[in-house]
Amino acid sequence: MATQEQLDAKKQKKDEFYTQYEDIQKEINTYIEYNPDVFKNKTILLPCDDPEWSNFTRFFAQNFHNLGLKKLISTSYAADSKPSEIPYQLTLFETESDEYDENKTRSYGKIFTLTRDKNNSGKIDIDDLEWHYLKGDGDFRSNEIKKLRDEADVIVTNPPFSLFRQFIAWVLEADKKFLIIGNQNAVAYKDVFPYIQKNEIWYGPSISSGDRKFGVPGNYPLDAAGCGIDENGMRFIRVKGVRWFTNIDHGRRHQLLSLMTMQDNLKYSKHKELRDKEYRTFFNYDAINIPFTDAIPKDYNGMMGVPITFLDKYCPEQFEIIGLGIANLGLEIGVKPYTPEHQQYRKDIQHKGAVDGDLYMLDDAGHPDVPYARIIIKKRG
Numbered sequence: 001m002a003t004q005e006q007l008d009a010k011k012q013k014k015d016e017f018y019t020q021y022e023d024i025q026k027e028i029n030t031y032i033e034y035n036p037d038v039f040k041n042k043t044i045l046l047p048c049d050d051p052e053w054s055n056f057t058r059f060f061a062q063n064f065h066n067l068g069l070k071k072l073i074s075t076s077y078a079a080d081s082k083p084s085e086i087p088y089q090l091t092l093f094e095t096e097s098d099e100y101d102e103n104k105t106r107s108y109g110k111i112f113t114l115t116r117d118k119n120n121s122g123k124i125d126i127d128d129l130e131w132h133y134l135k136g137d138g139d140f141r142s143n144e145i146k147k148l149r150d151e152a153d154v155i156v157t158n159p160p161f162s163l164f165r166q167f168i169a170w171v172l173e174a175d176k177k178f179l180i181i182g183n184q185n186a187v188a189y190k191d192v193f194p195y196i197q198k199n200e201i202w203y204g205p206s207i208s209s210g211d212r213k214f215g216v217p218g219n220y221p222l223d224a225a226g227c228g229i230d231e232n233g234m235r236f237i238r239v240k241g242v243r244w245f246t247n248i249d250h251g252r253r254h255q256l257l258s259l260m261t262m263q264d265n266l267k268y269s270k271h272k273e274l275r276d277k278e279y280r281t282f283f284n285y286d287a288i289n290i291p292f293t294d295a296i297p298k299d300y301n302g303m304m305g306v307p308i309t310f311l312d313k314y315c316p317e318q319f320e321i322i323g324l325g326i327a328n329l330g331l332e333i334g335v336k337p338y339t340p341e342h343q344q345y346r347k348d349i350q351h352k353g354a355v356d357g358d359l360y361m362l363d364d365a366g367h368p369d370v371p372y373a374r375i376i377i378k379k380r381g
Helices: 004-012 021-034 055-062 143-151 161-173 184-188 193-197 262-268 308-312 327-332 340-348
Strands: 043-049 071-076 110-114 130-133 154-157 177-183 211-215 235-240 242-246 304-307 319-324 374-379
Touching (some): 055 071, 177 184, 184 242, 304 308
Parallel strands (some): 043 154
Antiparallel strands (some): 319 374
């Protein structure tokens, strides 16, 4: 489920989180390890960015030569178009530039580009960035930014969590390579999961568990565990359940999962929920429930319902994704609706939702037992 930080951000539209440099570097390195020329002669677009503060801009500008980039484009969103609670702070980079215009600075977005050795230092790097004001506020949905999208080869950013659905649709519309950060549960969105199923979107490899540190604006409340101010005076929060979403290939997604047989799982599993017991079956779909990814039996050839965290280890050569067992997506693959008695018990006694299409099992008393979202998979071969 989404973390409280993400829910609050979505509700208040205070989701201007700044990705850490080391997280960007770690992720990008995994693609270079698999294909050293993955970014060579490519135009990179960094929308939804604040170039003066952004670690995305900093990373790609500093590594322009090493990555063999053709062009770097980074755009910002105008201060007056953001929620009023987000403070606006001018930088010396802007105010000391000949481009600075106090009549435009709050109402217009900015575009930063990097293509040449402007200062004749012998290399193209962050000191060669050039900028000017956009004609509009920098909203990624505007025609102005769409033209930049269409020019780019690869789109990389941390879009606002509240706009994730719209942003990924915007990227897919242009059929571009991309690398973006979002909540792991976005895989269950009806307009995202089909791309996961068709192997057109997958997780990036560098984040698979735990939380991540994100910078936040100066007035963001630091009242949750793990929040604080770092040695550079940057306020930060820690957010759980984030993942990189991408369609850029990397080697780790082709690594086969090492698994035990069903018999060995039941005998030796480290999970007490499974050891010396049995795999449960769903009442409304012909599949067994797999409570943990490492408990997938390698010798089972039928349908299996696995947690969405399975996607951290998913190898498309090893497993086929059949569908997602929730709501309409579940109905589409043949998940049967609730029986009237099970639906009534779920609502009136358990006081929980009872959405047709959700997978469920029966407990020892014959009552519905609904796990969190399950992806239906089947072993290949």
